[in-house]
Amino acid sequence: MRYNILIIGAGPVGNYLANLLARDYSVAVVEKKSSFGGKACTGIIGAENYERLNLPKKAILNELYGATFYSRIQSFSIGRKSPQAYLVDRKTLERELAKRAMKKGADYLMSTTFRGFRNGKAVLQHMGETLEVKADFYIGADGVNSTVAKVIGTKTRAEFLSGYEVEVLGSFDRRNVEVWVNKEITPDFFAWVTPIDGETARVGTFGKMEALSRFLRLRRLEPTKILEFKAGPVGFGWRKPWVKGNVALVGDSALQIKPTTAGGIVYGMLCAENLKKALYEGKPEKYWDYCSWVRRQISFGLKFRRLFTGLDQDAIERIFEVLGSEEAREVIETQADFDDHLRTAKALLKRPKLLAKLIKVSPSLIKALL
Numbered sequence: 001m002r003y004n005i006l007i008i009g010a011g012p013v014g015n016y017l018a019n020l021l022a023r024d025y026s027v028a029v030v031e032k033k034s035s036f037g038g039k040a041c042t043g044i045i046g047a048e049n050y051e052r053l054n055l056p057k058k059a060i061l062n063e064l065y066g067a068t069f070y071s072r073i074q075s076f077s078i079g080r081k082s083p084q085a086y087l088v089d090r091k092t093l094e095r096e097l098a099k100r101a102m103k104k105g106a107d108y109l110m111s112t113t114f115r116g117f118r119n120g121k122a123v124l125q126h127m128g129e130t131l132e133v134k135a136d137f138y139i140g141a142d143g144v145n146s147t148v149a150k151v152i153g154t155k156t157r158a159e160f161l162s163g164y165e166v167e168v169l170g171s172f173d174r175r176n177v178e179v180w181v182n183k184e185i186t187p188d189f190f191a192w193v194t195p196i197d198g199e200t201a202r203v204g205t206f207g208k209m210e211a212l213s214r215f216l217r218l219r220r221l222e223p224t225k226i227l228e229f230k231a232g233p234v235g236f237g238w239r240k241p242w243v244k245g246n247v248a249l250v251g252d253s254a255l256q257i258k259p260t261t262a263g264g265i266v267y268g269m270l271c272a273e274n275l276k277k278a279l280y281e282g283k284p285e286k287y288w289d290y291c292s293w294v295r296r297q298i299s300f301g302l303k304f305r306r307l308f309t310g311l312d313q314d315a316i317e318r319i320f321e322v323l324g325s326e327e328a329r330e331v332i333e334t335q336a337d338f339d340d341h342l343r344t345a346k347a348l349l350k351r352p353k354l355l356a357k358l359i360k361v362s363p364s365l366i367k368a369l370l
């Protein structure tokens with residue numbers, strides 16, 4: 001078997017990339033699982049990018065218009081008239097993208113695990129048999145614990161966290177996400193409540209499983225009304241290089257993930273577009289440069305994450321006082337961008353009053369963000 005491009009991993013990013021490439025190249029995608037989906041992932045994707053990337057409408061489970069933020073003792077809400085994000089079903093998203101890629105000519109090898117390279121060929125385990133597949137170019141889209149990244153000898157400097165999420169029965173406002181920032185309950189990350197509809201939601205956090213149990217109690221969600229439990233890792237940081245010889249990494253395998261929220265689907269897909277561009281130009285080494293926007297967002301997110309980790313709950317309460325003010329909410333409602341957190345922070349810090357108040361709370365936070 002020989003292809004122009006072999007993509008390892010049929011997650012959302014691998015399938016999206018297969019779509020981009022399948023018309024002009026012979027493409028194969030290998031996936032170790034026997035079916036699509038199943039990864040621990042809330043499935044929130046910014047609405048603007050969802051449309052721009054032309055992702056399948058069929059995968060949308062709910063439209064989200066706003067968010068309510070809770071600290072230990074305060075809360076405030078922001079909202080807009082049009083949906084800001086969609087909650088998607090990962091299985092449908094991946095299947096629909098794979099179907100599109102197949103229709104354009106991509107071959108899929110399911111239940112097939114990439115093991116490494118031998119003599120310039122990919123060694124694959126397929127239903128107990130070993131196959132060797134030759135391609136001109138190989139792409140690791142095989143997630144955060146990427147085998148491709150290990151095999152090509154990338155270096156990783158990152159913080160890895162375990163995510164825990166349940167789908168639970170309760171009573172929810174289906175238009176709004178809840179974001180809970182309370183270090184006494186979930187010390188490593190915020191906790192989220194993302195409604196699927198009025199009676200079910202995906203509820204999770206990163207860090208320790210006990211933190212999720214504590215949060216479920218705080219939120220008065222019953223542990224005996226859980227419909228599904230999932231756990232999975234996320235990595236915030238850098239894994240480099242993103243391209244080495246005729247092998248590139250994309251999506252979680254390259255840690256193209258927002259350290260502020262752990263969202264990785266959009267950044268992975270935006271980088272997939274940049275990889276396509278570099279490949280079409282015959283200059284794969286340009287891929288890193290073309291991803292400068294995503295890299296800037298990741299750098300900002302890492303700074304923000306370091307600062308968040310260092311703040312105690314009292315400082316968070318004071319930040320909430322500022323962000324919950326009428327002026328800050330107006331800025332967030334009119335200028336915040338679901339995927340461009342750098343722009344959102346800049347818009348807030350442009351307001352002299354807000355800047356002055358935030359400097360009082362944490363001078364180091366503002367210095368780092370500026």
Ligand SMILES: Cc1cc2nc3c(=O)[nH]c(=O)nc-3n(C[C@H](O)[C@H](O)[C@H](O)COP(=O)(O)OP(=O)(O)OC[C@H]3O[C@@H](n4cnc5c(N)ncnc54)[C@H](O)[C@@H]3O)c2cc1C
Nearest residue numbers: 009011012013032042043044114143163251252263264265
């Ligand atoms: C709890 C949690 C909640 C999250 N919520 C969100 C969210 O709301 N929104 C968002 O944007 N992101 C979210 N993320 C992050 C998101 O899940 C990832 O960024 C996204 O899945 C990345 O897609 P990917 O295609 O790069 O990798 P993956 O989705 O991990 O896909 C990789 C694929 O490669 C396959 N594979 C792995 N190794 C091999 C191998 N050796 N051979 C063959 N196949 C292989 C895997 O089976 C898998 O199908 C969340 C993550 C966690 C843990």
